[in-house]
Amino acid sequence: MKKILILAFAILWAGAATAQHTHGSTKGPNGGVVQDVAGVHAELVMAGNTVTINILDENNRPAAAKGFSGSVLIVSGSARESVPLAASGDNALKGEARSAIPAGATVTLVLKNATGKSGQVKF
Template structure:
């Protein structure tokens, strides 16, 4: 009986902990979707063929992009493209697709921070 209660408590606690860092459909300060990855909040903003990943801390204040690296896998229909991101300004990474990005394209971000922590998230 104690074992069952311990498992139930663990499952409930895990769900609560996961919910604390979920952004769901939250929009970032620049109007793009935002998710937690590699210890920061990453906001995706797309315009034409340019992808910008803006970096923020828990208080939604810009985080220096110095030392960050990343790439994006862009999938639209049968087309796939991997885009390398480069530091752009103080708190962003940018990359350019070969063609304008279609509405509804799937974007998977792989991000590595200056301390070596990495993560992946789908937008």
């Protein structure tokens, strides 16, 4: 019994230690879902086959994306596609999937900021 409790505690602690602050269904200034990752707020906006990650500050105002890099993994059913992101304007990263992104697809963002801090978050 003691081993089970220790294992359960270890699993819970590991999950809490790696969790990032999320905003759940909070809408960003461009209508996308906002999550905290790599020290910034990231807003996911998808249209057709385009994925846009808007970089925002703590108050959800546009923040400089200079020096940021990243990619998204789009999963829908058994289909998976990794899409590299490139700078687009001063405050965003964009990428193009091979085809339209289906509604309900899970998108996992891997982001690295200008200082080298990186993180991962699932939308």
